[in-house]
Amino acid sequence: MRVLILGGDGYLGWPTAMYLSARGHEVAVVDNMARRGYDNELGAESLVPIASLQERVAIWEAVTGYKIAAHIGDICDYTFFEPVVQDVQPEAIIHYGEQRAAPYSMIDRRHAVYTQTNNVAGTLNVLYAIADHVPACHLIKLGTMGEYGTPNIDIEEGYITITHKGRTDTLPYPKMPGSWYHASKVHDSVNIHFACRIWGLRATDLNQGVVYGVDTEEIRLDERLRTRFDYDGVFGTVLNRFLVQAVAEVPLTVYGEGGQTRGFLDIRDTLACVELAMLNPAGPGEFRVFNQFTEQFSVLELARAVEETGRELGLDVQINHLPNPRVEKEAHYYNAVNTSLLSLGLKPHYLNDTLLESVIHVVQRYRHLIKPHLIMPQVNWRETGNPLVKKETAAD
Amino acid sequence: MRVLILGGDGYLGWPTAMYLSARGHEVAVVDNMARRGYDNELGAESLVPIASLQERVAIWEAVTGYKIAAHIGDICDYTFFEPVVQDVQPEAIIHYGEQRAAPYSMIDRRHAVYTQTNNVAGTLNVLYAIADHVPACHLIKLGTMGEYGTPNIDIEEGYITITHKGRTDTLPYPKMPGSWYHASKVHDSVNIHFACRIWGLRATDLNQGVVYGVDTEEIRLDERLRTRFDYDGVFGTVLNRFLVQAVAEVPLTVYGEGGQTRGFLDIRDTLACVELAMLNPAGPGEFRVFNQFTEQFSVLELARAVEETGRELGLDVQINHLPNPRVEKEAHYYNAVNTSLLSLGLKPHYLNDTLLESVIHVVQRYRHLIKPHLIMPQVNWRETGNPLVKKETAAD
Numbered sequence A, B: 001m002r003v004l005i006l007g008g009d010g011y012l013g014w015p016t017a018m019y020l021s022a023r024g025h026e027v028a029v030v031d032n033m034a035r036r037g038y039d040n041e042l043g044a045e046s047l048v049p050i051a052s053l054q055e056r057v058a059i060w061e062a063v064t065g066y067k068i069a070a071h072i073g074d075i076c077d078y079t080f081f082e083p084v085v086q087d088v089q090p091e092a093i094i095h096y097g098e099q100r101a102a103p104y105s106m107i108d109r110r111h112a113v114y115t116q117t118n119n120v121a122g123t124l125n126v127l128y129a130i131a132d133h134v135p136a137c138h139l140i141k142l143g144t145m146g147e148y149g150t151p152n153i154d155i156e157e158g159y160i161t162i163t164h165k166g167r168t169d170t171l172p173y174p175k176m177p178g179s180w181y182h183a184s185k186v187h188d189s190v191n192i193h194f195a196c197r198i199w200g201l202r203a204t205d206l207n208q209g210v211v212y213g214v215d216t217e218e219i220r221l222d223e224r225l226r227t228r229f230d231y232d233g234v235f236g237t238v239l240n241r242f243l244v245q246a247v248a249e250v251p252l253t254v255y256g257e258g259g260q261t262r263g264f265l266d267i268r269d270t271l272a273c274v275e276l277a278m279l280n281p282a283g284p285g286e287f288r289v290f291n292q293f294t295e296q297f298s299v300l301e302l303a304r305a306v307e308e309t310g311r312e313l314g315l316d317v318q319i320n321h322l323p324n325p326r327v328e329k330e331a332h333y334y335n336a337v338n339t340s341l342l343s344l345g346l347k348p349h350y351l352n353d354t355l356l357e358s359v360i361h362v363v364q365r366y367r368h369l370i371k372p373h374l375i376m377p378q379v380n381w382r383e384t385g386n387p388l389v390k391k392e393t394a395a396d
Helices: A013-022 A034-042 A053-064 A078-088 A109-133 A180-199 A238-248 A267-279 A299-312 A339-343 A353-365 B013-022 B034-042 B053-064 B078-088 B109-133 B180-199 B238-248 B267-279 B299-312 B339-343 B353-365
Strands: A002-006 A026-031 A068-072 A092-095 A138-144 A159-164 A167-172 A202-208 A210-212 A252-255 A261-266 A287-292 A295-298 A319-322 B002-006 B026-031 B068-072 B092-095 B138-144 B159-164 B167-172 B202-208 B210-212 B252-255 B261-266 B287-292 B295-298 B319-322
Touching: A002 A013, A002 A078, A013 A026, A013 A053, A013 A068, A013 A267, A026 A053, A026 A078, A053 A068, A068 A078, A078 A109, A092 A109, A092 A267, A109 A138, A109 A180, A109 B109, A109 B180, A138 A180, A138 A267, A159 B159, A167 A180, A180 A202, A180 A287, A180 B109, A180 B180, A202 A267, A210 A238, A210 A267, A238 A252, A238 A299, A238 A353, A252 A299, A261 A267, A261 A299, A267 A287, A267 A339, A287 A339, A295 A299, A299 A319, A299 A353, B002 B013, B002 B078, B013 B026, B013 B053, B013 B068, B013 B267, B026 B053, B026 B078, B053 B068, B068 B078, B078 B109, B092 B109, B092 B267, B109 B138, B109 B180, B138 B180, B138 B267, B167 B180, B180 B202, B180 B287, B202 B267, B210 B238, B210 B267, B238 B252, B238 B299, B238 B353, B252 B299, B261 B267, B261 B299, B267 B287, B267 B339, B287 B339, B295 B299, B299 B319, B299 B353
Parallel strands: A002 A026, A002 A092, A026 A068, A092 A138, A138 A202, A202 A287, A210 A261, A252 A319, B002 B026, B002 B092, B026 B068, B092 B138, B138 B202, B202 B287, B210 B261, B252 B319
Antiparallel strands: A159 A167, A261 A295, B159 B167, B261 B295
């Protein structure tokens, strides 16, 4: 299939591009290098050195013979993006092209406004470009399990059937996002659903859990094909961050009690899920929602698993409970449905010692590059980030 | 109370400013004149001539002795807005300051992106300004009943208690907005709710029905205090538009069968509701939602009422069923709760012949200014507005 990947230079975008290219799909990617720009802004960087996108596609072609077309520009700039869609004529668009870190969105007002306008306007552009130029194209949009929050009832896949005062309807599942970033994904879901209703577009919203891992089959072909690996307090997600902390022998930063339960998945399963969605497209006018995770863990369970594996490898792993910089429940009910992708044929890579050890081995290779000062959380949900207004404003 | 009204030059903002000023509140208004700019863009205008905001506040002071402070600027420009909040130190902010027409948001991609980024970013600025400078200030935000869509179950006030697989929770009511504009209000609701959770802000979201009417007690003091009255296909809401059509003796434009049922209210009740919310504020951290309408009608019922009243006044009123330019159900269940504002003491002005006649009398005074070419719907939900892509893209 002809597929256009938005955010094709990112942690998941680049491995997805290689995965689909290796499977015979005709792959083009779009990226505005925003993610590398955030690194510059924050003084942070991927633990694993990464090549430029231009180098990546050249190396990929040299190693495999497959071509990936790279378009450098911003999907928020329609004068750039519209001609790309007209030129590529994609049958599927995989949309990773958003600011994706909750803490980044919570830095201050500017970052909140940037995250929401960037993500919402970019996705609106994608919807209009599809409607005008490739109306049969299947939009595969990365959402997040964090859109749902932690309701006291089971989390369904996008919709819920409600019986109320003797009547019944199936409606969008209520959302309670936990950051401006998560809220931006809720906004996107509302917008994409609406576009499917008015224009008959086909879309799959992949509400993804927290991804962990550093290797895919394609990355293993050549060290220069590596994808980024973040461990800093802003962009580093929890399990990857814990593994770096274990190697650096700094205490694992568990926020509060660590009872927060979330859905998780291996990076290899992200790629498989995206291809499964692509090969089994939504119908015309259908807004389909899949919950994309394979297992649920509490943060403390993950810390314990890393502690155990790290100690087996001779590392001095400690766990440190920090005051939680986020506003979230630390003890709560959590049970989310994830059957759609399994029924399409997903064969999960479950978290185990072998995976943890293999990530640790990669991290150890780059251990000399770890900057411990980047690890601690920098952003507090209870504050507005205005240096002139220092007091805490939270109710709790 | 010290109150800041955002969008204080608009159809509802200006009457609200006078209403609260007349009742002893200390009123300041903010407006960026965007609404007058849309008129310039569309070649449309208020049927009733309106004074500039600067003239309005001068006339108001001359007539009543009360001062209203006017700040001209854009809430999306934080370098303008932040100092206004710091200067005014409002105890309540009434937020009408958004692009408010569904058809305008559906004109094309640019108008969709403008509507959503303008409304979402403006409201984010309001939330940050409150959190930083007036954390006890009560935000009264105008939402819309159109956020809910037309579910097959009763519409509750913002939240619904759901029992699912043996567990129960009260969660945000599921939303199915019917335009990019309505979706922007859904986005706002998600954002405001989140700000209440993390910063303990107090907010009331007024999900308002369709407002009709032209007169308030304060407007009757002086013809130069009139608020705008729109009848064009983009900004004219349904009942006001029908009344102008009746006077112009052009057929009433009922979209499709006219079975669309919605909540409605008299402009005088909008003012009373806003003051009731202000005098009975939400608690710290509370995100309160009121459905602000007094009666439900189908569009065809309204057309019949205007037809009957118009004929009694000797007007030749016809009803014309146009192909529906919107994507919406024309026959559906609709039953929305609206008890919160009634229990705070709202005494509704129900729609009756006298009100219809009084609006018709005002419209007749300005009959010579009616431009019939503005009346027909200009914007089709099934199209993207791209002149290079003319075909209909809808599934239905």
